[in-house]
Amino acid sequence: MLIGCHGIPVLPPYIISAIVYGSLFALMSVSLTLTYITTKVPNFAQGALVTAGLYTGFALLSINKINPYESLPLSFLVGGVVALGIYLVVLRPLSRRGAPVISLMIATLAVDIIFVGVFGIYSDYLYQVKKVYDAKLFFALTGADFSLFGVNGVVYTAPIALALITASLYLVLTRTRFGLAMRATVENPNLAKVVGVNTEVIYVTSWFVAGGLAAIAGVFYSFWQGGEPDIGSVLLISMFAGSILGGLKSIYGAVIGGLVVGSSEIVVTTLGAQYIGPWVTPYEPGIPLLVMVITLLVIPGGITSVNWRRLLSRGNGS
Amino acid sequence: MLPPLAVLGITNWNVFLTSLLAFFALYLIISITLNLEMGYAGIPNFGKVLYFMGGAAFSGSVAIRAAAWITHVRGDPVGLDNFIIAANLTTILQSNIPASVALIALTMAIGGLVGGILGYISIFPAIRLREDYLAMLLLGSAAFFQIFLSNYSPIINGSLGIGIPNFFAWAGSYSTLAATLLIAGFALVVYVYAERMVRSPLGRTLRAMRDNEAASEALGKDTVAIRRNVLIIASIITGVAGALYTIYSGDTNPAIYDRVTWTFWPWLIVILGGVASNSGVAVGTFIFIFLMQYIDATKYYLQNVLPFDVTWLEYLLFGSLLVVVLLVRPQGILKEKPSHTLTKSEISGIVGRLDEKNGEKSGTAAELDGSPE
Structure with missing residues (x-):
């Protein structure tokens, strides 16, 4: 480990990058898992939620000069409202008609394509009318971020946000009546209804929170990587990989899955470029796909389905 | 000569109708195979672009290499001189009809082969995974394959893409029409094949398998083998469609093969026309392609007025169309008919x-x- 100025240890840049990426994809995977456990359909419009947050922060910064950290609550709200719209306008009416899973999946893909159009129009509008010349493709908003000990603020804020969100989700799910009702709804919606849980409130809340979390991840992503209208479809595969690695059903699994996928994308690519050759760098998006394939082959239920205690004791015992 | 009259906003009806026929036939092929997979075999193929892209890219790569090899043209056909070599080859092949026809056949064969190989690889997840996992995996695989083609230059020169010689140069000014008729002919064959397949005992088995897998297994049907065969056949045909598109457009470029154009539009067509109804899919294809081509041909009128790219409106329009069809008429325009009996x-x-x-x-x-x- 290198020693920086003031005697503070400085991590190699790719480790820092891995921490940020891991935290961001963990947030996105948690959001995806929240929608999956309630509606039982993989939400292909998840990228749109991330992009909604990302462009809210970007537009407020470019036009109104509001720092994306300050507009974070608004981005959360926008993402939440978009997610709520998807659930209430598209998914709920469809599932009430008893539409099969395939129809629900293609409906979310349709919503994603609608939103690619929406963000396309919005970025063109920013470019042509509001004269924001980087609206169609902008680089990391480092200028709006603070700097601490020589690294960008997002290196601290993204992991802290992830930790706070995970902790509060844990507390809500285990310590409150709402959390209990939510776990019951996820396990068995019909039984939950019978004992008087208003499952609709649970679904609506989950989708709203999921949208908000994805949007926050989008804002952090713009600090680190920038963005474009179609960024969601690029991130989608990594989100799916994180959720699948986490078992698709567990929020804590999604945290770990997202951390593993996000950080391994950076670490594996960097080490690969060092030891194999720089040609491996463009194939970075193959890593989430690889994680997906390996997970489905080896542990189709994800890491949360593995009985780690038994695995460890077997290792230590005989 | 009279100045071109804009009838219904279209100045050149010949070009419009040729292009309409070409894309109608092309999308009919893809949608019919998607319907076989999704409507009959119950495989939600969210990676339709994968087979098309594989067929289109590899067939283009092999076609220009083969053309350069038989005509002894020097240089790397997929390198920096690609466009010069492709133009030279077009001139040479113009007077050599047998070689041109052989190269067309070779291109289509390679497309089918690559499509088939990709389909064979897809069997392993397709018969094991639940539909939602399968959809995510196929979508992801297609996205990665596009990245692979954009970065691995020996196939189609990475993200630059390659041009291929015009194998219909001997037809002179009718070369586009000739390519269009080739696609239309193949589409007709695929349509008749699919219609016969659906009416055969295999078609009835497919419906039985889709509607009640356990019952059809109990009656001794090997559902795994049937599903495998349908996926491979559909992938081969989609690969050939990719090769036909390469022949038609004269170039291949990774950026063309996005999931909206080659996965989502076929899904929209099948759901709009009617799942598990070949005639419905044909109607759906016609409606979609007509709207799309008409918008493309007339959008420059709007472009001057709007402060954004009109293409985004297509995304909004057709995305919403699918949601509305799912909500209002989930069975599509033409409902699935009961099995055809004597x-x-x-x-x-x-x-x-x-x-x-x-x-x-x-x-x-x-x-x-x-x-x-």
Whole structure:
């Protein structure tokens, strides 16, 4: 480990990058898992939620000069409202008609394509009318971020946000009546209804929170990587990989899955470029796909389905 | 000569109609195979672009190499000189019809082969995974394959793409029309094949398998083998469609093969037209392609007025269309028809012929006629 100025240890840049990426994809995977456990359909419009947050922060910064950290609550709200719209306008009416899973999946893909159009129009509008010349493709908003000990603020804020969100989700799910009702709804919606849980409130809340979390991840992503209208479809595969690695059903699994996928994308690519050759760098998006394939082959239920205690004791015992 | 009149906003109807036919035929092929997979075999193929892209890219790569090899043109056909070499090859092939035809056949064969290989690889997840996992995996695989083509230059020179010679140069000014008719001919073959397949015992087995897998397995149907065969056949045909598109457009470039154009539009067509209905898919293809081509041909009128790219409106329009169809008419324009069966007179005719053949005058046909409805 290198020693920086003031005697503070400085991590190699790719480790820092891995921490940020891991935290961001963990947030996105948690959001995806929240929608999956309630509606039982993989939400292909998840990228749109991330992009909604990302462009809210970007537009407020470019036009109104509001720092994306300050507009974070608004981005959360926008993402939440978009997610709520998807659930209430598209998914709920469809599932009430008893539409099969395939129809629900293609409906979310349709919503994603609608939103690619929406963000396309919005970025063109920013470019042509509001004269924001980087609206169609902008680089990391480092200028709006603070700097601490020589690294960008997002290196601290993204992991802290992830930790706070995970902790509060844990507390809500285990310590409150709402959390209990939510776990019951996820396990068995019909039984939950019978004992008087208003499952609709649970679904609506989950989708709203999921949208908000994805949007926050989008804002952090713009600090680190920038963005474009179609960024969601690029991130989608990594989100799916994180959720699948986490078992698709567990929020804590999604945290770990997202951390593993996000950080391994950076670490594996960097080490690969060092030891194999720089040609491996463009194939970075193959890593989430690889994680997906390996997970489905080896542990189709994800890491949360593995009985780690038994695995460890077997290792230590005989 | 009269100045071109803009009838319904279209100045050149010849170009419009040729392009309409070409894309109608192309999308009919892809949508019919998607319908076989999704509507009959129950495989939600969210990676349709994968087979198309594989067929289009590899067939283009092989086609130009083969053309350069048989005509002894020097240089790397997929390198920096690609466009010069492709233009030279077009001139050479212009007077050599047999070689041009052979190269067309080769291109289509390579497309089918690559599509088939990709389909074969997809079997392993397709028969094991639940539909939602499968959809995510296929979508992801297609996205990665596009990245692979954009970065691995030996195939189609990475993200630059390659041009291929015009194999219909001998047709002179009718070369686009000739390519269009080739696609249309293949689409007709695929349509007739799919229609016959659906009406065959295999078609009825597919429906039985889709509607109740356990029951059809109990009746001794090998659902895994059937699903595998459908996926491979559909992938081969999609690969050939990719090759046809490369021949038609004269170039291949990874950026063309996005999931909206080649996965989502076919899904929209099948759901709009009617899942598990080939005639419905044909109607859906026509409606979609007509709207799309009409918008493309006339959008420059709007472009001057709007402060954004009109293409985004297509995304909004067709994305919303799919959601509305799912909500309002989930069965599509033309509903799935019950299995095609022989009429009673046809059956008694067959039985009568069999009786005559066997020389039995006691007549099963008479019994059949007398039987209650």
